[in-house]
Every structure is written in C-alpha cells, then in structure tokens.
Amino acid sequence: MPFLQNLSNALVLASTYVLMAAGLTMVYGVLKVLHIAHAAVYTIGAFIGLLVFSWLGNFWLALLVAMIGSGIVGVIIYRTTYYYMLDAPRIVPLITSIGLFVMLTDLLQKGFLMGPYQRAFPAGGAGMPRIRTSFISITPKQMLVLVVTIVLMTLVYLLLTRTRIGLGWQAASMDRDMAAAVGVNLNRVVALNFFLGSALAGAGGVLVGVYNNSVFATMGDLVSYKAFIIIVLGGMGSLPGVIVASVLLAIVENFMVAWVGYVLPRDAIAFLVLILMLMFRPHGLLGKE
Amino acid sequence: MFNGYVITIAVFVGIWVSLALSLNILVGYAGQISLGHAAFFGIGAYTSAVMTVRYGQSFWAGLLAAILITGIVGAILGLPSLRVRHDFLVLATMGVNFVVVAVFKYVDFFGGAMGIVNLPAPSLFGVSFRGGALYMALVWLYAGFVLLISWYLSKTWAGLALNTVRIDEDAAAAVGVSVPRFKIYAFAISAALAGGAGSFYAHFIGSVFPDTFAFVESIAILSMVIIGGVGTLRGPIFGAILLKSAPEFLRFAQDYRFTIYGALLVLMMLFQPSGLLGDDSWLWTLGKRIFRRPAASMQAEEAS
Numbered sequence: 001m002p003f004l005q006n007l008s009n010a011l012v013l014a015s016t017y018v019l020m021a022a023g024l025t026m027v028y029g030v031l032k033v034l035h036i037a038h039a040a041v042y043t044i045g046a047f048i049g050l051l052v053f054s055w056l057g058n059f060w061l062a063l064l065v066a067m068i069g070s071g072i073v074g075v076i077i078y079r080t081t082y083y084y085m086l087d088a089p090r091i092v093p094l095i096t097s098i099g100l101f102v103m104l105t106d107l108l109q110k111g112f113l114m115g116p117y118q119r120a121f122p123a124g125g126a127g128m129p130r131i132r133t134s135f136i137s138i139t140p141k142q143m144l145v146l147v148v149t150i151v152l153m154t155l156v157y158l159l160l161t162r163t164r165i166g167l168g169w170q171a172a173s174m175d176r177d178m179a180a181a182v183g184v185n186l187n188r189v190v191a192l193n194f195f196l197g198s199a200l201a202g203a204g205g206v207l208v209g210v211y212n213n214s215v216f217a218t219m220g221d222l223v224s225y226k227a228f229i230i231i232v233l234g235g236m237g238s239l240p241g242v243i244v245a246s247v248l249l250a251i252v253e254n255f256m257v258a259w260v261g262y263v264l265p266r267d268a269i270a271f272l273v274l275i276l277m278l279m280f281r282p283h284g285l286l287g288k289e
Numbered sequence: 290m291f292n293g294y295v296i297t298i299a300v301f302v303g304i305w306v307s308l309a310l311s312l313n314i315l316v317g318y319a320g321q322i323s324l325g326h327a328a329f330f331g332i333g334a335y336t337s338a339v340m341t342v343r344y345g346q347s348f349w350a351g352l353l354a355a356i357l358i359t360g361i362v363g364a365i366l367g368l369p370s371l372r373v374r375h376d377f378l379v380l381a382t383m384g385v386n387f388v389v390v391a392v393f394k395y396v397d398f399f400g401g402a403m404g405i406v407n408l409p410a411p412s413l414f415g416v417s418f419r420g421g422a423l424y425m426a427l428v429w430l431y432a433g434f435v436l437l438i439s440w441y442l443s444k445t446w447a448g449l450a451l452n453t454v455r456i457d458e459d460a461a462a463a464v465g466v467s468v469p470r471f472k473i474y475a476f477a478i479s480a481a482l483a484g485g486a487g488s489f490y491a492h493f494i495g496s497v498f499p500d501t502f503a504f505v506e507s508i509a510i511l512s513m514v515i516i517g518g519v520g521t522l523r524g525p526i527f528g529a530i531l532l533k534s535a536p537e538f539l540r541f542a543q544d545y546r547f548t549i550y551g552a553l554l555v556l557m558m559l560f561q562p563s564g565l566l567g568d569d570s571w572l573w574t575l576g577k578r579i580f581r582r583p584a585a586s587m588q589a590e591e592a593s
Contacts, residue, residue: 034376081555088562091322094376095515096558098324102508103551110545225387228380236376268391271384278373278381 004136006254012142014250015149016211019204021227021234021242022156023074023197029173029237030193032090033082036097038201039224040104041077043217045070045202046209047114050121059123059210063148066206067199074198075191083190108217118216121209145207152203153243156196160239165192173237229274249273296425298537300493303428304486305533307435309513309525311482314439316511317520318448319475320455321370325382326510328366328389329480331502333359333487335393338405338497348411348492355488356481363480367473386504393499404498408491428489435482439522442478451475505547512550516557518564518573527566 020042027035049066053059077100085093108114128143138146160166168189171179180186208223209215230249234241249270256269312326336358337351346354369381393399400406410419411427442448450471453461462468491497509532517528532550536543557564566573 028376034379081559084559088558090376091320092558092562094322094379095511096555098508098511099551099554099558101551102505102547103555106545106547106551110548225383228383232377232380268388268395271387274384275369275381275388278377279369280372 002135007251008136008138008142010250010254011247012145012211013254014246015145016204016208016223017226017230017246017250018153018243019149019200019207020223021230021246022153022239023201024224024227025231025234025237025239025242026173026193026197028231030169030176030190031082031086031093033085033093034097034228035197036094036224037077037100037104038197038227039220040101040108041070041074041198041220042201042205042223043105043108043114043215043220044073044205045198046121046205046215046219047108048202049206050119050209050215053121053123062123063203063206066202070202070205071195071199074194074201077198078191078194105218105221114215114217116217118214120213121206121215122213123210141211145211148203148207152200156200157239159196165189169193226270229270229277232274232277296422298534299425300428300489302530302533303425303432304490304493305510305513305529306432306526307428307486307489308483308510309517309529310432310435310439310522311479311486312510313514313519313522313525314442314451314482315475315479316514317525318442318451318455319472320451321367321472321475322379322511323382323479324379324504324507324511325366325384325386325389326479326483327502327504327506328382328386329359329363329483330487330490330506330510331389331393331497331499332362332480333484334491334497334502335399335405335487336484337488337491338408339399341409341492342405342407348409348488349413351492352411352485352488355484359484359487360477360481363484364473364477366480367476370472370476371469383504383507386502386507390499390503393502399499400497402499404496406496408495408497410495411492424493428493431485431489435485436522436526438478438482443522447471447474508547509550512554514564516553516564518567518570521564521567524564524566528564531565 020038023041024035024038027033027038045066048069049062052065053062056062081096081100082093085096109116124140128140128147130140131138131143160169165188168179168184169192171182171184172186172189172193176186179189204223205215205220208219226249230242230245231237233245233249234243252273253270308326308330311329312323315321315323315326333355336355337348340346340351340354341348366382366385369385370378373381394402410417411424442451450461450466451474453464453466454468454471454475458468487502513528513532514525515528516532517526518524535549536546542549561567561570563570
C-alpha cells in the first residue's frame with residue numbers, strides 16, 4: 001500500500017484511540033484514578049447510539065443522545081463510587097474500577113441488554129463525501145470518523161482553555177487541594193470531567209460501531225487496553241500527549257503490519273511496548289519527572 | 290458422600306485456595322497489586338504439561354519443574370515493580386497476562402489454540418491418583434503447604450520487611466530494608482506457589498488451553514483475595530471457598546458470575562475495604578466478640 005494511504009488509515013485508527021484515551025487521561029489528571037471501567041462506558045455509548053439510530057434513523061441525533069447518555073453514565077459512576085474514595089488509599093478506587101468494569105461488561109452480555117452477539121450499525125458514512133485522487137482514497141466512513149473526532153477535540157480544547165470551568169479543571173489537574181483552596185468548585189469540575197470524558201468515549205463507541213458496522217458487548221475491551229498504553233505513552237493526565245501517542249501507536253501498528261508482517265498478534269506487541277515503556281520511560285514520551 | 294461431583298468441586302476449591310493464598314503474599318504482604326496472577330497459574334500448568342507430555346517425565350518432576358520455572362519467571366516479571374508503582378504496576382501485570390496467553394496461543398511448541406492434551410495422572414508406588422479422593426487429598430495437601438508457607442512468611446523477618454514495603458516503600462528503604470530484593474522475593478514466591486497450583490489443575494483436567502489463564506481469571510483470583518480479606522490467612526481461604534463453590538449451589542451465581550464478582554468488589558471497597566474477614570471488618574469483630582473467652586473480656590473490662 002502507498003505511504004499516504006497507510007498514513008490516512010492510521011489517522012482514522014488514531015482518532016478512535018484519541019476519543020477513548022482522552023476521557024481516561026482526564027480522569028487520571030484530576031482524580032489520579034485509573035478508570036478501567038471507561039471501556040464499559042464506551043460500549044454503552046455505542047449501544048445507546050445503535051438503539052436511537054434504529055429507532056429514528058438519524059445518525060447525528062443518535063451520536064448526540066449517545067454522548068449525553070454515556071456522559072450521564074460516567075457521572076453516575078463517579079457519584080456512586082469514586083466520589084466516596086477521593087481520600088482513600090489508591091488501591092481502593094483502583095479495585096473499584098476493576099470491579100465496575102467486570103460487572104458492567106458481564107451485564108452488557110446478558111440477553112436483556114445486548115446479548116452475546118454482534119449487531120450491525122448500518123449508518124454508512126452519514127452523508128460524508130468520498131475523497132478519491134490518484135494517490136489517496138478516503139471513504140465516507142473514514143471521513144466521518146476523522147471529522148467528528150477533530151470537531152469534538154477542538155470543542156473540548158476550547159472548553160478547557162477558554163471557559164471559567166475549564167480553567168478550574170486545569171487548576172484541579174495540577175493540584176486538587178490547592179484548586180479547592182482558591183475557590184474552584186471541585187465537585188462541579190470533577191463531574192464535568194467525567195461527563196466530558198465519558199461523552200467522548202461514547203462518541204468513540206458510536207463511531208467505531210458505524211465504522212466496523214458492528215456493536216457488541218466486549219467491543220470496549222481491546223480499545224481500552226490500547227488506551228492504557230496510550231495514556232502511559234502520553235504521560236498520564238496530558239491531553240496533547242494522548243493525541244501524539246494515539247497517532248504514534250496507530251502509525252506503528254499500521255506500518256508494522258504493512259512492512260514487517262505478522263510476528264505476534266498486534267495486541268501482544270502493544271503490551272510488550274507498554275511493559276518496556278513502563279520500565280524505561282515510566283513518565284511517558286512527553287511526560288515530566 | 291465423596292461422589293465424583295463433590296470431589297471435583299473440592300479439588301477446584303483446593304486449587305483456588307492455593308491460588309488466592311499465593312496472590313495474597315504479593316498483594317496482602319508486599320502490597321503489590323497484580324492483575325496477572327493467572328499468567329503464573331498458566332505458566333505452571335504449561336510447564337507441567339510440557340514436561341510430562343513432550344518429555345515423558347512423571348507428574349512429580351512436572352510439579353517440581355512448574356514450581357521452579359514459575360518462580361524464576363515470576364522473579365523476572367517482577368522487575369517492572371521496581372520501576373513502577375500502583376496503577377502502572379497494575380497495567381504492567383495486565384500486559385504480562387496478555388503476552389503470556391498470546392505466547393501460549395501462537396507458539397506451536399505450546400500447542401497453539403488446541404492446547405496440550407492427554408496429561409498423565411500422578412501415581413506413586415503404582416497407585417494412580419486419577420480423579421479420585423486421593424487426588425483431592427493431594428490438592429488439599431498442597432493448599433496446606435501454601436498455607437504453611439504463608440503463615441511462616443508472616444512470622445519471619447522477611448514477612449516484616451514485606452510489611453514495611455507495603456506500608457511505605459521510602460520509609461522501608463530508610464530503615465535498611467532492601468525494597469527491590471523483597472519485592473522480587475514476593476513475586477518469586479507468589480508465582481512459584483501459583484505455578485504449583487497450575488500443575489495440579491493441569492493434571493486434574495488432563496489438558497491445558499490458553500484461554501483458561503486469561504485476564505478474567507486474574508480478576509477472579511484477585512476478587513477472592515480482596516473479598517475474603519486481604520493480608521490475612523483466613524481471608525483468601527474464605528474468599529476462594531465462597532466464590533468458587535457458590536456457582537455450584539446457585540444457578541443464578543453461575544450465570545452472573547462476573548457481575549457478582551464485580552459488584553462484590555465495588556461494594557467491598559465502598560463499605561468494607563478490608564474484606565469480609567479482614568482485621569477490622571464487622572463480621573470478624575462480631576465473631577471475636579461472640580467467641581471471646583469470658584476471662585479475656587473480664588480482663589478487658591478491668592483494663593478499661
């Protein structure tokens with residue numbers, strides 16, 4: 001495959017990683033909690049999106065409802081569990097998130113929710129144009145993923161840098177206690193944090209569901225493991241780091257398969273990278289000591 | 290009373306009691322949370338399977354090799370714990386689990402997705418242990434051995450050193466405890482004991498497949514330790530017996546196994562972080578109050 005084509009494919013993959021990892025890194029930045037249950041939120045987002053889409057047939061409405069729905073799920077998770085654990089030893093929220101993840105993924109596989117099978121999500125490209133030139137071709141679906149991701153990340157960036165509550169978020173992610181001391185409403189900031197992060201994950205779930213035309217209960221697992229690798233690579237808690245690391249991982253994955261061929265399964269390679277990273281650069285590629 | 294079904298459950302419970310106790314050395318004593326314990330369980334099972342099926346050795350040689358090799362691998366895989374703490378270590382151990390399962394699955398020597406089958410049953414002086422009450426006795430003997438090691442470890446200087454590492458690594462280093470050495474000790478011992486359990490599992494089932502040792506099993510073992518009471522001896526035993534045998538009695542618990550594990554973990558962390566039978570859990574304090582000897586209570590009253 002030509003270089004540019006590989007690159008554009010990698011960028012599409014990177015977009016899905018960004019949406020997933022952004023929420024994780026935001027939660028880690030403020031709460032210092034490794035929010036493993038985020039994977040379930042992503043799947044719930046895809047599921048809500050599919051329900052709304054098959055009911056109303058409008059993709060954009062489905063995306064919006066899915067984002068709001070998964071955002072609310074994220075806030076509920078926070079208010080019922082982590083909220084009570086802010087001052088507990090770090091093992092407590094960590095095990096809670098493992099428990100939530102196991103519980104939600106198992107529940108989603110039950111017949112009364114999603115069941116153990118795959119469902120189609122036939123939204124197509126939602127009216128996106130196809131780009132086809134002599135050296136590159138981008139399908140409508142790929143356009144959809146790229147455009148939605150870029151728009152959403154720009155909105156989040158503006159929200160976090162240009163608004164009052166965004167400044168509060170920045171302060172809280174530097175030093176939670178200090179931010180509270182200078183009058184930042186921590187509860188609102190953290191709730192917003194969870195809402196935004198979970199909504200992004202929900203959007204990611206919908207987009208991946210449409211892109212692969214399939215939604216299933218364990219679809220979040222693999223992406224979330226990848227997202228862990230990304231937030232470590234990007235230096236935990238850093239949003240720009242997440243974007244750089246997502247692009248990097250996606251490019252490495254794509255080009256490795258294209259040029260080197262199949263050695264171990266992709267995911268095993270990704271985890272080997274993670275373990276080596278943790279041992280030799282535990283603060284990430286862009287992170288500071 | 291000892292029909293095949295009961296024996297099978299008893300064997301499984303015994304194996305998982307050993308697994309929970311061995312993980313407890315790492316999590317409860319040394320304070321290193323691992324989400325990769327099933328990897329060690331698997332390495333033990335595969336070592337034993339390879340030794341007996343590929344190289345024609347006896348069960349006993351397989352068991353010994355499983356314990357030794359898993360211990361060595363555990364020491365090596367414990368290396369990330371020297372650099373990273375808490376959340377990062379959890380990610381690293383999770384990664385270890387995925388990589389180990391991937392190796393089992395994609396390396397032909399380990400039989401790939403088809404696994405290794407036809408493992409021999411152990412025998413001693415011409416008596417076969419296959420499937421019977423004898424095998425159950427053997428498994429519980431091993432669980433007793435793991436318990437003995439856990440108990441002994443908690444009484445030694447090494448156990449004390451592990452405690453200080455768990456509570457405060459920097460302070461431990463400051464008072465002269467070699468933190469890296471004891472972390473690696475904990476990983477090696479914990480892994481070796483899990484490897485032995487893997488060997489017993491493999492030879493009971495008679496075959497090994499990669500997916501048995503996947504990430505979810507690591508979560509299950511960790512749940513047993515946490516729900517029972519991390520850091521105590523009674524806790525992991527109780528947790529393993531409860532979580533491993535409940536699905537046999539309750540149809541509901543079978544279908545919703547991981548929902549229940551997850552919900553219990555969350556509830557535990559919210560209301561009883563030390564576990565059901567942890568040192569300051571209400572169940573344990575209640576038990577102590579009921580069973581406290583009158584003399585002791587009189588002394589306590591006098592003292593207060």
